[in-house]
Amino acid sequence: MTTFVLVPGAWHLPSTFDLLRGELDRLGYPSIAVKLVTSGPEALGGLAEDAAAVRAAIEAVDGPAVVLAHSYGGIPVTEGAAGRPNVQHLVYLAAYLPDVNESMFTLHGMPDPDDTEGYFPIGDDPRAQLYADVPDDVAESAVNRLVRQRIQPWADRVTEAAWHTVPSTYIVTENDGSLPVALQESMSGHAKGVRRIATSHSPFLSRPAELARLLDEIARS
Template sequence: MTRSIRRALAAGIVTIATASVMAAPPKPTIVLVHGAFAGSSSWNGVVAELIQQGYTVIAAANPLRSVATDGAYVAALARSVDGPVVLVGHSYGGAVISAAANGLPNAKALVFVAAFSPDQGESALALTAKFPGSTLPPTLAVPVKLADGGEDLYVQQDKFPQQFAADVPLAQAQTMAATQRPIKATALSEAAPAPAWKDLPSWAIYGTGDLNIPPQAMAFMAERAKAKRTVVVKDGSHALMVSHPREVAALIVEAARSSSRD
């Protein structure tokens, strides 16, 4: 083989390799949406896992005012991202990401973490009441009256660790109780719009020790949404992203990789 032929072949191989790299789809940005009585920092462990694996992550500050307005807020945030996004919702945040992803061109997948995935017309309260097991109502504090006539809901701080985060170290759960974000009461009874999970692939993870959303309800919703995979964490609490960040992050990565191949 002459030197010129070898050079030509080498150049061709480099060109093919470069083209392959250029053709590789970009990693989606992961948008994390917390639910009621939590905050963006509840995702810290998951964020650390995802960043270590090379993902860009945004932990949105969910307003917790209404499904419609919170969904619009998250949708606007997702639209600002250059490239595909995977939306991840915890608890009430599941209803928010399903609303936000409706008609969102760069949304590629949904991940529900101990979360609601309501159908059109359903509310978080209705889905909670559909199955036995939630002990949340008696743990709520006296509602905070708002200027517009509405009410903000909190969990009583002394009851928060057992109710919300039973598998989280007590000191950490107490900090979560003190820094919890309230939800407007009407948001929990608001009817959901047409769900994005009917058009986008979804994944689900929840714990059998969840005292906020009955595990049976989450199993029902995951099956109805035809989740690509559902992970059930034995004795996992509602604060699954805090107590089991690796398992949650692993499922998010699975969804992100699947969406990159589609």
């Protein structure tokens, strides 16, 4: 049985995937949600630590794995899934998809920051930025669960890129107010396949059942 390894984006804890995990369970898929080291009340480290967390989750799966990355999570997945023989497929959901020697800053065409020891502030309106089409009660709960995010992993450069050897699919979120659709389309050129979903940045909260069905299609293909 294929297990989904779910990797959240910046500012998010594994609980952000609870609704999606319930839908995957109904389809018969076990899942694991990864806690990234650089996000949380005790946020630490950089890309190496986040990639190690992804790698450990993959290695804990007894059997084939499909790894889903959301937003920033695409960067540690690209690094951490490299060389893991049980990874059957990578899914980049509105996610950064870097090549070797790229970082989130370089993907945006920005210079590295002078100081990477602090935290990156979330926008003034995370409800609109991240959860525009999410039901009000779910969005309020999601906003209340947001945590601190270190800058360091956004500046760290990728040293291995798993998508060079592992089949991958990019899911473009067509109404995204956080990760520009044009940048998603550009990065999706690295993937073997491209799918689309007509949501804002967080379809695992706005349309978890639809997203689970799409992931089922991808896993079966």
